[in-house]
Amino acid sequence: MLDIQVRFSLPIAYQNAFVSLHDREHKVDFHLKEGTHVAQSEYVDLGVVDRVEGRRLLGKFSFEYTYEPDRHVVTVNGTDFDSARSMCLTTVPEGTSEFCRQRVTGGGFVADDLTSNPRWNYVTPLTPGLRDVFKGIVRTVNDRVIEALQEQPHLIVQVRKHPPEMSAEEHQKFLTVYRDGQFQGLHQAGRQYGPGEQVFTVDSVFGGEVTLNYGEAFANVIGSTNDPKIAGLTWIQLWANQFNTYPVICTSYQSNGFGCGNSLVGGHVIAGQHASVVAQGSNSVWIFPICVQHNNNDNVYMQALKYLKGIWLHNYMG
Ligand SMILES: [Zn+2]
Structure with missing residues (x-):
């Protein structure tokens, strides 16, 4: 098992009538085990979605990796790697199933990943710039995961x-x-x-x-x-x-x-x-x-x- 922790925060707090996100620092833990798997963090509390009954906005990170302990090699996707297996930030108003998925490259299928929900959707004029904020976060977390892996002693890191x-x-x-x-x-x-x-x-x-x-x-x-x-x-x-x-x-x-x-x-x-x-x-x-x-x-x-x-x-x- 390979355990890493990374930290991130929003560059500045984001607040409007639709959503309020704080700029406190978050810690995110990942546990990597032998083989090819998707690492998933716990949910972190990003703020409040005022327009969805004031529910907490939760976010979690996931990414695919391959860990070969016998060779001391871990393989992850780079921050500019356009892949559905690259780092993804899933946000959801607590207690709902309105998931939005933000990927490192901002790519993906917007209609499926970002705009299919009736209420939680940050790709509208109601939340100007918020998609870029989330894209920045998911890229930062991916960069820091790679850095954290590279800092592990005796670990060889391959980045797609x-x-x-x-x-x-x-x-x-x-x-x-x-x-x-x-x-x-x-x-x-x-x-x-x-x-x-x-x-x-x-x-x-x-x-x-x-x-x-x-x-x-x-x-x-x-x-x-x-x-x-x-x-x-x-x-x-x-x-x-x-x-x-x-x-x-x-x-x-x-x-x-x-x-x-x-x-x-x-x-x-x-x-x-x-x-x-x-x-x-x-x-x-x-x-x-x-x-x-x-x-x-x-x-x-x-x-x-x-x-x-x-x-x-x-x-x-x-
Ligand atoms: Zn030589």
């Missing part, structure tokens, strides 16, 4: 994100072809492909970001040179795009006295001290900038020293 924006030309570099589940090579414009061949886009392998603890051990994926993108520059560019900085040093620079070089690649790595093949469909491969010498040496392990954040690939190699 959308792939970085790319031009059509950049996107084209990440198209790969598989035949019957076997990697065939980079997609070549103009080449004819057979019926058993599938083209995968970066969206199908990009999981998001991973944050490691300082000094955390990781090792090469054996055989990943079959993945031509490891040849380096394409993947390192993806890392640079994701973190808005171009890496200038090996992530594991001189760890255990290793002689690092100056040429860097986007290395495909896994947690732990042992280089290993990774089964197709694995959910546990990351890209970190490492030097060519480290990338070519499967007999040493590496450590997160210079960079703690990497790209997380799901469903590696198809």
